[in-house]
Amino acid sequence: MDLKTLDPNSIPEHKKAAMLTPRYDQTFPALTSAEIERMRRFGDVVHYKDGDMLFETGKPGPGMFVVLSGHVCVTQRDGFGHVSPVADQCAGQFLAEIGQLSGRMALVDGRAEGDVETLLIPPERLRALLVAEADLGERIMRALILRRVNLLQGGVGGPALIGSPVASDMVRLQGFLTRNGYPYHLLDPQADKDAADVVARYAPSPQELPLVVVPDGAVLKNPSLSELAHAMGMLRPMDKDKVYDVAIVGSGPAGLSTAVYGASEGLSIAVCDSRAFGGQAGASARIENYLGFPTGISGHALTARAFNQAQKFGAEVMIPVTVGQLDCARTDGLFGLALDDGEVLKARAIVIASGARYRRPDIDRLSDFEGRGVWYWASPIEGRLCKEQEIILVGGGNSAGQAAVFLASQAAKVRMVIRGGGLAASMSRYLIDRIESTANIELVFNTEVVALDGDTEAGLSRVTLRSRLSGEDETSEIRNLFLFVGADPATDWLADCGVTLDRGGFVITGMPTDGRAVQALETTVPGVYAVGDVRSGSVKRVGGAIGEGAQVVAALHGFLGDSARPTL
Numbered sequence: 363m364d365l366k367t368l369d370p371n372s373i374p375e376h377k378k379a380a381m382l383t384p385r386y387d388q389t390f391p392a393l394t395s396a397e398i399e400r401m402r403r404f405g406d407v408v409h410y411k412d413g414d415m416l417f418e419t420g421k422p423g424p425g426m427f428v429v430l431s432g433h434v435c436v437t438q439r440d441g442f443g444h445v446s447p448v449a450d451q452c453a454g455q456f457l458a459e460i461g462q463l464s465g466r467m468a469l470v471d472g473r474a475e476g477d478v479e480t481l482l483i484p485p486e487r488l489r490a491l492l493v494a495e496a497d498l499g500e501r502i503m504r505a506l507i508l509r510r511v512n513l514l515q516g517g518v519g520g521p522a523l524i525g526s527p528v529a530s531d532m533v534r535l536q537g538f539l540t541r542n543g544y545p546y547h548l549l550d551p552q553a554d555k556d557a558a559d560v561v562a563r564y565a566p567s568p569q570e571l572p573l574v575v576v577p578d579g580a581v582l583k584n585p586s587l588s589e590l591a592h593a594m595g596m597l598r599p600m601d602k603d604k605v606y607d608v609a610i611v612g613s614g615p616a617g618l619s620t621a622v623y624g625a626s627e628g629l630s631i632a633v634c635d636s637r638a639f640g641g642q643a644g645a646s647a648r649i650e651n652y653l654g655f656p657t658g659i660s661g662h663a664l665t666a667r668a669f670n671q672a673q674k675f676g677a678e679v680m681i682p683v684t685v686g687q688l689d690c691a692r693t694d695g696l697f698g699l700a701l702d703d704g705e706v707l708k709a710r711a712i713v714i715a716s717g718a719r720y721r722r723p724d725i726d727r728l729s730d731f732e733g734r735g736v737w738y739w740a741s742p743i744e745g746r747l748c749k750e751q752e753i754i755l756v757g758g759g760n761s762a763g764q765a766a767v768f769l770a771s772q773a774a775k776v777r778m779v780i781r782g783g784g785l786a787a788s789m790s791r792y793l794i795d796r797i798e799s800t801a802n803i804e805l806v807f808n809t810e811v812v813a814l815d816g817d818t819e820a821g822l823s824r825v826t827l828r829s830r831l832s833g834e835d836e837t838s839e840i841r842n843l844f845l846f847v848g849a850d851p852a853t854d855w856l857a858d859c860g861v862t863l864d865r866g867g868f869v870i871t872g873m874p875t876d877g878r879a880v881q882a883l884e885t886t887v888p889g890v891y892a893v894g895d896v897r898s899g900s901v902k903r904v905g906g907a908i909g910e911g912a913q914v915v916a917a918l919h920g921f922l923g924d925s926a927r928p929t930l
Contacts, residue, residue: 419519531733535587581645606678617637635680636682643904649904672884708923710925718851719850720739766797868897
Protein backbone atom coordinates (compact mmCIF):
# COMPACT_ATOMS: atom_id res chain seq x y z
CA MET A 363 0.00 0.00 0.00
CA ASP A 364 1.35 3.43 -0.95
CA LEU A 365 0.47 6.11 1.59
CA LYS A 366 0.36 8.71 -1.17
CA THR A 367 -2.73 6.98 -2.68
CA LEU A 368 -4.76 7.19 0.55
CA ASP A 369 -7.69 9.52 1.04
CA PRO A 370 -6.11 12.64 2.62
CA ASN A 371 -8.91 12.75 5.20
CA SER A 372 -7.92 9.26 6.43
CA ILE A 373 -4.29 10.19 7.14
CA PRO A 374 -3.50 11.11 10.79
CA GLU A 375 -2.32 14.68 11.34
CA HIS A 376 1.15 13.61 12.49
CA LYS A 377 1.59 11.59 9.31
CA LYS A 378 0.47 14.49 7.14
CA ALA A 379 3.14 16.62 8.80
CA ALA A 380 5.77 13.91 8.35
CA MET A 381 4.93 13.55 4.66
CA LEU A 382 5.61 17.23 4.17
CA THR A 383 9.11 17.00 5.64
CA PRO A 384 12.06 17.12 3.23
CA ARG A 385 13.09 13.79 1.67
CA TYR A 386 10.08 11.91 3.08
CA ASP A 387 10.12 9.41 0.20
CA GLN A 388 13.80 8.68 0.89
CA THR A 389 13.22 8.36 4.63
CA PHE A 390 10.23 6.02 4.34
CA PRO A 391 10.58 4.37 0.92
CA ALA A 392 8.09 1.79 -0.33
CA LEU A 393 9.57 -1.51 -1.50
CA THR A 394 8.30 -3.31 -4.58
CA SER A 395 7.20 -6.96 -4.48
CA ALA A 396 10.29 -7.90 -6.49
CA GLU A 397 12.58 -6.15 -4.00
CA ILE A 398 10.95 -7.90 -1.06
CA GLU A 399 11.42 -11.25 -2.78
CA ARG A 400 15.14 -10.50 -3.17
CA MET A 401 15.31 -9.73 0.56
CA ARG A 402 13.64 -12.93 1.75
CA ARG A 403 16.86 -14.96 1.71
CA PHE A 404 18.30 -12.63 4.34
CA GLY A 405 15.48 -12.94 6.89
CA ASP A 406 12.76 -15.02 8.46
CA VAL A 407 8.99 -14.48 8.50
CA VAL A 408 7.69 -13.52 11.96
CA HIS A 409 4.04 -12.89 12.97
CA TYR A 410 2.74 -10.49 15.62
CA LYS A 411 -0.70 -10.06 17.15
CA ASP A 412 -2.50 -6.80 17.81
CA GLY A 413 -0.65 -4.84 20.52
CA ASP A 414 2.56 -6.89 20.38
CA MET A 415 5.79 -4.92 20.56
CA LEU A 416 8.21 -5.54 17.71
CA PHE A 417 10.88 -3.45 19.45
CA GLU A 418 11.04 -1.21 22.51
CA THR A 419 12.98 1.92 23.43
CA GLY A 420 16.05 1.12 25.48
CA LYS A 421 16.16 -2.57 24.57
CA PRO A 422 18.46 -4.14 21.95
CA GLY A 423 16.85 -4.01 18.53
CA PRO A 424 16.49 -7.38 16.76
CA GLY A 425 17.25 -5.94 13.33
CA MET A 426 15.20 -4.65 10.41
CA PHE A 427 11.53 -5.53 9.88
CA VAL A 428 9.98 -5.57 6.42
CA VAL A 429 6.20 -5.29 6.79
CA LEU A 430 4.52 -7.96 4.65
CA SER A 431 0.97 -7.29 5.88
CA GLY A 432 -0.69 -5.16 8.54
CA HIS A 433 0.30 -1.92 10.24
CA VAL A 434 3.03 -1.02 12.73
CA CYS A 435 2.82 2.19 14.77
CA VAL A 436 6.21 3.74 15.55
CA THR A 437 6.37 6.15 18.49
CA GLN A 438 9.07 7.93 20.46
CA ARG A 439 8.93 8.26 24.25
CA ASP A 440 10.99 9.77 27.02
CA GLY A 441 11.58 8.93 30.67
CA PHE A 442 8.52 10.94 31.72
CA GLY A 443 6.21 8.69 29.73
CA HIS A 444 5.57 11.30 27.06
CA VAL A 445 4.85 9.62 23.72
CA SER A 446 5.03 11.27 20.31
CA PRO A 447 4.18 9.61 16.98
CA VAL A 448 6.95 9.02 14.46
CA ALA A 449 5.40 7.03 11.62
CA ASP A 450 2.87 4.35 10.69
CA GLN A 451 4.46 1.67 8.56
CA CYS A 452 2.37 -0.61 6.37
CA ALA A 453 2.88 -3.38 3.82
CA GLY A 454 5.90 -2.73 1.60
CA GLN A 455 7.77 -0.57 4.10
CA PHE A 456 10.53 -1.42 6.57
CA LEU A 457 11.32 -0.53 10.17
CA ALA A 458 14.87 0.18 11.34
CA GLU A 459 17.36 3.00 11.76
CA ILE A 460 21.13 3.18 11.62
CA GLY A 461 21.66 1.62 15.07
CA GLN A 462 20.31 -1.70 13.81
CA LEU A 463 23.40 -2.25 11.68
CA SER A 464 25.04 -3.36 14.93
CA GLY A 465 22.01 -4.36 17.00
CA ARG A 466 22.14 -1.28 19.22
CA MET A 467 19.29 -0.38 21.52
CA ALA A 468 16.10 0.79 19.88
CA LEU A 469 15.42 4.53 20.12
CA VAL A 470 11.70 4.18 19.37
CA ASP A 471 8.81 1.77 20.05
CA GLY A 472 7.16 -0.34 17.35
CA ARG A 473 3.70 -1.77 18.14
CA ALA A 474 1.53 -4.02 15.96
CA GLU A 475 -1.81 -2.49 14.97
CA GLY A 476 -3.84 -5.60 14.29
CA ASP A 477 -2.23 -8.79 13.01
CA VAL A 478 1.14 -8.14 11.39
CA GLU A 479 3.38 -10.32 9.25
CA THR A 480 7.01 -9.24 8.87
CA LEU A 481 10.31 -10.36 7.43
CA LEU A 482 12.85 -9.98 10.24
CA ILE A 483 16.44 -9.45 9.07
CA PRO A 484 18.97 -9.57 11.97
CA PRO A 485 21.91 -7.13 12.03
CA GLU A 486 24.56 -9.44 10.55
CA ARG A 487 22.29 -10.39 7.66
CA LEU A 488 21.18 -6.78 7.22
CA ARG A 489 24.82 -5.85 6.66
CA ALA A 490 25.14 -8.72 4.17
CA LEU A 491 22.03 -7.43 2.36
CA LEU A 492 23.46 -3.91 2.06
CA VAL A 493 26.63 -5.28 0.47
CA ALA A 494 25.06 -7.93 -1.76
CA GLU A 495 22.20 -5.79 -3.13
CA ALA A 496 24.03 -2.59 -4.05
CA ASP A 497 21.17 -0.47 -5.48
CA LEU A 498 18.60 -1.62 -2.93
CA GLY A 499 21.21 -1.40 -0.18
CA GLU A 500 21.89 2.23 -1.10
CA ARG A 501 18.20 3.14 -0.66
CA ILE A 502 17.98 1.30 2.64
CA MET A 503 21.21 2.80 3.99
CA ARG A 504 20.07 6.32 3.09
CA ALA A 505 16.75 5.73 4.87
CA LEU A 506 18.47 4.39 8.00
CA ILE A 507 20.65 7.49 8.23
CA LEU A 508 17.81 9.93 7.55
CA ARG A 509 15.67 8.31 10.25
CA ARG A 510 18.39 8.89 12.83
CA VAL A 511 18.68 12.48 11.63
CA ASN A 512 14.92 12.93 12.12
CA LEU A 513 15.17 11.55 15.66
CA LEU A 514 18.03 13.93 16.42
CA GLN A 515 16.05 16.88 15.12
CA GLY A 516 12.80 15.87 16.82
CA GLY A 517 13.87 17.03 20.28
CA VAL A 518 11.55 14.58 22.09
CA GLY A 519 13.02 11.12 22.64
CA GLY A 520 16.25 9.92 24.18
CA PRO A 521 17.40 10.86 27.68
CA ALA A 522 16.25 14.07 29.30
CA LEU A 523 19.11 16.23 30.62
CA ILE A 524 17.83 18.32 33.53
CA GLY A 525 19.77 21.33 34.76
CA SER A 526 21.15 24.68 33.76
CA PRO A 527 21.91 24.84 30.02
CA VAL A 528 25.21 26.62 30.70
CA ALA A 529 26.50 24.33 33.48
CA SER A 530 29.81 22.69 32.64
CA ASP A 531 28.61 19.16 33.29
CA MET A 532 25.54 19.81 31.14
CA VAL A 533 27.83 20.87 28.30
CA ARG A 534 29.94 17.74 28.90
CA LEU A 535 26.95 15.38 28.58
CA GLN A 536 25.47 17.30 25.64
CA GLY A 537 28.77 17.15 23.80
CA PHE A 538 29.10 13.41 24.37
CA LEU A 539 25.61 12.59 23.08
CA THR A 540 25.79 15.05 20.19
CA ARG A 541 29.16 13.86 18.93
CA ASN A 542 28.03 10.23 19.12
CA GLY A 543 24.81 10.95 17.24
CA TYR A 544 22.30 10.15 20.01
CA PRO A 545 19.06 12.10 20.45
CA TYR A 546 18.38 13.82 23.75
CA HIS A 547 16.42 16.78 25.03
CA LEU A 548 17.43 19.48 27.46
CA LEU A 549 15.07 20.61 30.23
CA ASP A 550 15.71 23.64 32.44
CA PRO A 551 14.01 23.20 35.85
CA GLN A 552 13.60 26.99 35.97
CA ALA A 553 11.21 26.79 33.01
CA ASP A 554 9.86 23.21 32.83
CA LYS A 555 7.46 21.77 35.43
CA ASP A 556 8.35 18.12 34.80
CA ALA A 557 12.02 18.93 35.24
CA ALA A 558 11.33 20.94 38.41
CA ASP A 559 9.30 18.05 39.85
CA VAL A 560 12.16 15.60 39.23
CA VAL A 561 14.65 17.92 40.89
CA ALA A 562 12.34 18.37 43.87
CA ARG A 563 11.80 14.62 44.20
CA TYR A 564 15.46 13.63 44.07
CA ALA A 565 16.75 16.76 45.85
CA PRO A 566 20.21 16.60 44.33
CA SER A 567 23.10 18.61 45.70
CA PRO A 568 24.63 21.10 43.24
CA GLN A 569 27.38 18.56 42.52
CA GLU A 570 24.73 15.97 41.52
CA LEU A 571 23.31 18.11 38.73
CA PRO A 572 22.50 17.67 35.95
CA LEU A 573 20.07 14.81 36.38
CA VAL A 574 19.55 12.45 33.47
CA VAL A 575 16.23 10.65 33.00
CA VAL A 576 16.73 7.75 30.59
CA PRO A 577 13.81 6.35 28.56
CA ASP A 578 13.11 3.49 31.00
CA GLY A 579 12.52 6.06 33.76
CA ALA A 580 15.78 5.58 35.67
CA VAL A 581 17.34 8.79 37.02
CA LEU A 582 21.11 9.32 37.02
CA LYS A 583 22.83 12.02 39.06
CA ASN A 584 25.56 13.82 37.08
CA PRO A 585 26.76 10.54 35.53
CA SER A 586 30.14 9.85 34.04
CA LEU A 587 30.19 9.21 30.31
CA SER A 588 30.60 5.50 30.96
CA GLU A 589 27.62 5.42 33.37
CA LEU A 590 25.44 7.24 30.87
CA ALA A 591 26.53 4.96 28.02
CA HIS A 592 25.72 1.81 30.00
CA ALA A 593 22.33 3.18 31.06
CA MET A 594 21.56 4.02 27.43
CA GLY A 595 22.67 0.64 26.12
CA MET A 596 25.42 2.20 24.04
CA LEU A 597 27.91 -0.34 25.39
CA ARG A 598 27.21 -4.03 25.24
CA PRO A 599 28.87 -6.82 27.26
CA MET A 600 32.08 -7.91 25.57
CA ASP A 601 32.48 -11.46 24.35
CA LYS A 602 35.50 -12.54 26.41
CA ASP A 603 36.31 -15.42 24.10
CA LYS A 604 36.27 -13.44 20.88
CA VAL A 605 39.58 -12.76 19.12
CA TYR A 606 39.66 -9.97 16.54
CA ASP A 607 41.97 -9.82 13.58
CA VAL A 608 42.69 -6.16 14.33
CA ALA A 609 42.04 -3.89 17.30
CA ILE A 610 42.17 -0.16 16.54
CA VAL A 611 42.68 2.32 19.36
CA GLY A 612 41.09 5.61 18.36
CA SER A 613 38.18 6.43 16.04
CA GLY A 614 39.38 9.60 14.39
CA PRO A 615 39.76 9.77 10.60
CA ALA A 616 42.77 7.39 10.62
CA GLY A 617 41.12 4.80 12.86
CA LEU A 618 37.80 4.93 10.99
CA SER A 619 39.59 4.66 7.65
CA THR A 620 41.41 1.54 8.85
CA ALA A 621 38.11 0.11 10.11
CA VAL A 622 36.27 0.76 6.82
CA TYR A 623 38.96 -0.63 4.55
CA GLY A 624 39.83 -3.53 6.85
CA ALA A 625 36.25 -4.63 7.53
CA SER A 626 35.29 -4.29 3.86
CA GLU A 627 38.11 -6.71 3.03
CA GLY A 628 36.90 -9.33 5.49
CA LEU A 629 38.95 -8.60 8.62
CA SER A 630 37.21 -8.74 11.99
CA ILE A 631 37.70 -5.28 13.47
CA ALA A 632 37.25 -3.78 16.93
CA VAL A 633 37.57 -0.01 17.45
CA CYS A 634 37.95 1.54 20.91
CA ASP A 635 37.56 5.22 21.74
CA SER A 636 37.25 6.97 25.09
CA ARG A 637 34.90 9.78 24.04
CA ALA A 638 33.39 9.89 20.55
CA PHE A 639 34.05 9.00 16.95
CA GLY A 640 35.79 11.63 14.84
CA GLY A 641 38.64 12.68 17.12
CA GLN A 642 39.78 16.29 16.77
CA ALA A 643 38.56 16.36 13.18
CA GLY A 644 35.05 15.53 14.39
CA ALA A 645 34.96 18.82 16.28
CA SER A 646 35.90 20.93 13.24
CA ALA A 647 33.10 23.32 12.28
CA ARG A 648 33.98 23.20 8.59
CA ILE A 649 36.65 21.50 6.48
CA GLU A 650 36.97 23.14 3.08
CA ASN A 651 40.12 21.61 1.64
CA TYR A 652 39.21 17.92 1.82
CA LEU A 653 39.10 16.28 -1.60
CA GLY A 654 35.62 15.94 -3.08
CA PHE A 655 33.79 18.52 -0.96
CA PRO A 656 34.14 21.85 -2.81
CA THR A 657 31.53 23.54 -0.61
CA GLY A 658 33.10 22.18 2.57
CA ILE A 659 31.79 19.74 5.15
CA SER A 660 31.74 19.76 8.93
CA GLY A 661 34.14 17.40 10.65
CA HIS A 662 31.25 15.69 12.42
CA ALA A 663 29.35 15.08 9.17
CA LEU A 664 32.44 13.65 7.47
CA THR A 665 33.40 11.31 10.31
CA ALA A 666 29.76 10.30 10.98
CA ARG A 667 29.61 9.01 7.41
CA ALA A 668 32.78 7.02 8.02
CA PHE A 669 31.39 5.73 11.34
CA ASN A 670 28.23 4.48 9.63
CA GLN A 671 30.31 3.01 6.82
CA ALA A 672 32.46 1.06 9.28
CA GLN A 673 29.33 -0.38 10.89
CA LYS A 674 27.93 -1.29 7.48
CA PHE A 675 30.93 -3.54 6.88
CA GLY A 676 30.72 -5.08 10.35
CA ALA A 677 33.36 -3.26 12.38
CA GLU A 678 32.51 -3.24 16.09
CA VAL A 679 32.93 0.25 17.53
CA MET A 680 33.14 0.51 21.33
CA ILE A 681 32.49 4.00 22.76
CA PRO A 682 33.26 5.14 25.43
CA VAL A 683 36.00 2.65 26.26
CA THR A 684 39.40 3.71 27.58
CA VAL A 685 42.45 1.57 26.83
CA GLY A 686 44.77 1.54 29.83
CA GLN A 687 47.64 -0.55 28.51
CA LEU A 688 48.83 -2.59 25.56
CA ASP A 689 50.23 -6.03 26.38
CA CYS A 690 52.75 -7.04 23.72
CA ALA A 691 53.99 -10.22 25.44
CA ARG A 692 51.89 -12.37 23.08
CA THR A 693 52.18 -15.42 25.34
CA ASP A 694 49.22 -16.93 23.49
CA GLY A 695 50.14 -15.37 20.14
CA LEU A 696 47.73 -12.49 20.73
CA PHE A 697 47.96 -8.85 21.79
CA GLY A 698 45.90 -7.71 24.76
CA LEU A 699 44.26 -4.33 25.38
CA ALA A 700 43.47 -3.70 29.04
CA LEU A 701 40.18 -1.77 29.16
CA ASP A 702 38.86 0.51 31.90
CA ASP A 703 36.18 -1.98 32.97
CA GLY A 704 38.80 -4.63 33.75
CA GLU A 705 38.21 -6.63 30.58
CA VAL A 706 40.97 -7.54 28.13
CA LEU A 707 40.33 -7.30 24.39
CA LYS A 708 42.33 -9.83 22.35
CA ALA A 709 43.55 -9.23 18.80
CA ARG A 710 46.10 -10.61 16.36
CA ALA A 711 47.29 -7.14 15.33
CA ILE A 712 47.05 -3.61 16.72
CA VAL A 713 46.65 -0.25 15.01
CA ILE A 714 47.52 2.79 17.10
CA ALA A 715 45.26 5.64 15.97
CA SER A 716 44.83 7.36 19.32
CA GLY A 717 45.68 10.77 17.90
CA ALA A 718 46.63 13.64 20.14
CA ARG A 719 45.19 15.43 23.16
CA TYR A 720 44.66 19.16 23.19
CA ARG A 721 47.68 20.87 24.67
CA ARG A 722 47.16 22.74 27.91
CA PRO A 723 49.40 25.82 28.17
CA ASP A 724 51.09 26.63 31.46
CA ILE A 725 48.59 29.17 32.81
CA ASP A 726 47.78 29.44 36.51
CA ARG A 727 44.25 28.22 37.42
CA LEU A 728 43.64 26.85 33.93
CA SER A 729 42.17 23.61 35.30
CA ASP A 730 39.71 25.59 37.48
CA PHE A 731 37.94 26.91 34.38
CA GLU A 732 38.11 23.93 32.00
CA GLY A 733 34.50 23.31 31.07
CA ARG A 734 33.59 26.55 32.84
CA GLY A 735 34.65 29.04 30.21
CA VAL A 736 37.85 27.43 28.90
CA TRP A 737 37.30 25.22 25.85
CA TYR A 738 39.51 23.16 23.56
CA TRP A 739 37.01 22.75 20.71
CA ALA A 740 34.22 24.80 19.16
CA SER A 741 31.00 22.92 18.43
CA PRO A 742 27.51 24.45 18.14
CA ILE A 743 27.07 23.74 21.87
CA GLU A 744 29.99 26.01 22.81
CA GLY A 745 28.90 28.46 20.12
CA ARG A 746 25.53 28.95 21.83
CA LEU A 747 27.27 29.70 25.12
CA CYS A 748 29.08 32.72 23.68
CA LYS A 749 26.15 34.20 21.77
CA GLU A 750 26.62 37.96 21.35
CA GLN A 751 29.70 37.95 23.62
CA GLU A 752 33.27 38.98 23.05
CA ILE A 753 35.53 35.95 23.21
CA ILE A 754 39.24 35.19 22.94
CA LEU A 755 40.62 32.38 20.80
CA VAL A 756 44.29 31.41 21.07
CA GLY A 757 46.10 29.70 18.21
CA GLY A 758 47.37 30.16 14.68
CA GLY A 759 46.85 26.78 12.98
CA ASN A 760 44.10 25.48 10.73
CA SER A 761 41.99 24.23 13.65
CA ALA A 762 42.14 27.67 15.24
CA GLY A 763 41.22 29.30 11.94
CA GLN A 764 38.22 27.04 11.37
CA ALA A 765 37.03 27.65 14.93
CA ALA A 766 37.45 31.43 14.65
CA VAL A 767 35.37 31.59 11.48
CA PHE A 768 32.64 29.46 13.01
CA LEU A 769 32.56 31.33 16.32
CA ALA A 770 32.45 34.68 14.53
CA SER A 771 28.97 33.69 13.35
CA GLN A 772 27.87 33.36 16.98
CA ALA A 773 29.90 35.81 19.04
CA ALA A 774 29.84 39.59 18.89
CA LYS A 775 33.61 39.65 18.49
CA VAL A 776 36.45 37.12 18.27
CA ARG A 777 39.89 38.26 19.37
CA MET A 778 42.32 35.82 17.82
CA VAL A 779 45.53 35.79 19.84
CA ILE A 780 48.72 34.51 18.16
CA ARG A 781 52.16 34.21 19.79
CA GLY A 782 53.96 34.86 16.53
CA GLY A 783 53.90 37.74 14.10
CA GLY A 784 51.74 36.19 11.36
CA LEU A 785 49.64 33.30 10.13
CA ALA A 786 51.19 32.37 6.78
CA ALA A 787 53.58 29.79 8.22
CA SER A 788 50.93 27.79 10.07
CA MET A 789 47.56 28.28 8.34
CA SER A 790 46.08 27.54 4.92
CA ARG A 791 45.72 30.56 2.65
CA TYR A 792 41.96 30.16 2.20
CA LEU A 793 41.45 30.38 5.97
CA ILE A 794 43.66 33.45 6.26
CA ASP A 795 41.63 35.16 3.54
CA ARG A 796 38.37 34.20 5.27
CA ILE A 797 39.58 35.51 8.62
CA GLU A 798 40.83 38.79 7.18
CA SER A 799 37.48 39.37 5.48
CA THR A 800 35.41 38.67 8.60
CA ALA A 801 34.64 42.00 10.24
CA ASN A 802 34.24 40.78 13.82
CA ILE A 803 37.54 38.85 13.98
CA GLU A 804 40.43 40.88 15.39
CA LEU A 805 43.96 39.50 14.95
CA VAL A 806 46.29 40.12 17.90
CA PHE A 807 49.88 39.11 17.10
CA ASN A 808 52.92 38.64 19.38
CA THR A 809 50.64 38.17 22.37
CA GLU A 810 49.86 35.39 24.87
CA VAL A 811 47.46 34.64 27.72
CA VAL A 812 49.17 34.96 31.10
CA ALA A 813 46.36 34.93 33.69
CA LEU A 814 42.76 33.84 34.24
CA ASP A 815 40.34 34.97 36.90
CA GLY A 816 36.82 34.21 38.01
CA ASP A 817 34.77 32.08 40.38
CA THR A 818 35.39 28.33 40.32
CA GLU A 819 31.65 27.59 40.30
CA ALA A 820 30.38 30.49 38.17
CA GLY A 821 33.24 30.17 35.69
CA LEU A 822 35.73 32.37 33.91
CA SER A 823 35.20 36.14 34.01
CA ARG A 824 38.54 37.82 33.14
CA VAL A 825 41.51 37.06 30.90
CA THR A 826 44.87 38.86 30.97
CA LEU A 827 46.95 39.15 27.80
CA ARG A 828 50.62 40.15 27.61
CA SER A 829 52.41 41.63 24.63
CA ARG A 830 55.58 39.68 23.87
CA LEU A 831 57.07 42.85 22.37
CA SER A 832 56.32 45.53 24.99
CA GLY A 833 55.64 43.33 28.02
CA GLU A 834 52.45 45.28 28.77
CA ASP A 835 49.42 43.49 30.23
CA GLU A 836 45.79 43.99 29.31
CA THR A 837 42.89 42.49 31.27
CA SER A 838 39.47 42.07 29.64
CA GLU A 839 36.06 40.88 30.82
CA ILE A 840 35.90 37.54 28.97
CA ARG A 841 33.65 34.61 29.85
CA ASN A 842 34.77 32.21 27.12
CA LEU A 843 38.35 31.40 26.10
CA PHE A 844 39.12 28.92 23.32
CA LEU A 845 42.56 27.30 23.23
CA PHE A 846 43.94 25.79 20.01
CA VAL A 847 47.64 25.71 20.79
CA GLY A 848 48.61 22.34 19.38
CA ALA A 849 48.32 18.84 20.74
CA ASP A 850 50.34 16.20 22.55
CA PRO A 851 50.24 12.55 21.45
CA ALA A 852 47.91 10.21 23.35
CA THR A 853 50.50 7.50 23.95
CA ASP A 854 50.57 7.02 27.75
CA TRP A 855 48.89 3.63 27.34
CA LEU A 856 51.90 2.37 25.35
CA ALA A 857 54.31 2.46 28.31
CA ASP A 858 56.41 -0.70 28.81
CA CYS A 859 55.17 -2.48 25.67
CA GLY A 860 58.27 -1.94 23.53
CA VAL A 861 56.83 0.59 21.08
CA THR A 862 59.48 3.27 20.49
CA LEU A 863 58.46 6.94 20.70
CA ASP A 864 60.26 10.07 19.55
CA ARG A 865 61.21 12.95 21.85
CA GLY A 866 57.76 14.45 21.52
CA GLY A 867 56.06 11.19 22.45
CA PHE A 868 54.86 10.36 18.92
CA VAL A 869 55.11 6.78 17.67
CA ILE A 870 58.08 6.01 15.42
CA THR A 871 57.31 3.80 12.42
CA GLY A 872 59.37 2.25 9.63
CA MET A 873 62.54 1.96 11.76
CA PRO A 874 64.48 -1.28 11.08
CA THR A 875 64.80 -3.44 14.17
CA ASP A 876 67.02 -6.51 14.60
CA GLY A 877 67.81 -6.48 10.90
CA ARG A 878 64.25 -7.33 9.83
CA ALA A 879 62.35 -5.55 7.07
CA VAL A 880 59.79 -3.12 8.49
CA GLN A 881 56.69 -1.74 6.81
CA ALA A 882 56.38 2.06 6.53
CA LEU A 883 53.61 2.24 9.15
CA GLU A 884 54.88 -0.56 11.42
CA THR A 885 56.27 0.24 14.87
CA THR A 886 59.24 -1.37 16.54
CA VAL A 887 56.91 -4.16 17.73
CA PRO A 888 55.93 -6.57 14.93
CA GLY A 889 52.18 -6.57 14.39
CA VAL A 890 51.68 -3.12 15.92
CA TYR A 891 51.12 -0.22 13.49
CA ALA A 892 50.54 3.51 13.89
CA VAL A 893 48.52 5.85 11.67
CA GLY A 894 47.36 9.45 11.75
CA ASP A 895 48.36 12.26 14.09
CA VAL A 896 49.88 9.94 16.70
CA ARG A 897 52.56 8.81 14.24
CA SER A 898 55.90 10.61 14.20
CA GLY A 899 56.30 12.51 10.95
CA SER A 900 52.64 12.40 9.89
CA VAL A 901 51.31 15.44 8.01
CA LYS A 902 48.54 16.19 10.57
CA ARG A 903 45.82 16.54 7.93
CA VAL A 904 42.49 14.71 7.61
CA GLY A 905 43.36 13.54 4.11
CA GLY A 906 46.73 12.20 5.25
CA ALA A 907 45.16 10.33 8.17
CA ILE A 908 42.56 8.70 5.92
CA GLY A 909 45.25 7.72 3.43
CA GLU A 910 47.37 6.10 6.13
CA GLY A 911 44.33 4.21 7.42
CA ALA A 912 43.79 2.74 3.96
CA GLN A 913 47.51 2.06 3.44
CA VAL A 914 47.98 0.13 6.68
CA VAL A 915 45.38 -2.48 5.73
CA ALA A 916 47.72 -4.00 3.12
CA ALA A 917 50.41 -4.34 5.80
CA LEU A 918 47.89 -5.94 8.16
CA HIS A 919 46.98 -8.55 5.56
CA GLY A 920 50.66 -9.35 5.13
CA PHE A 921 51.31 -9.70 8.85
CA LEU A 922 48.17 -11.75 9.52
CA GLY A 923 48.94 -13.99 6.54
CA ASP A 924 52.49 -14.61 7.73
CA SER A 925 51.44 -15.30 11.32
CA ALA A 926 48.83 -17.82 10.12
CA ARG A 927 51.37 -19.91 8.20
CA PRO A 928 52.56 -23.05 9.99
CA THR A 929 56.15 -23.10 11.23
CA LEU A 930 58.29 -25.56 9.22
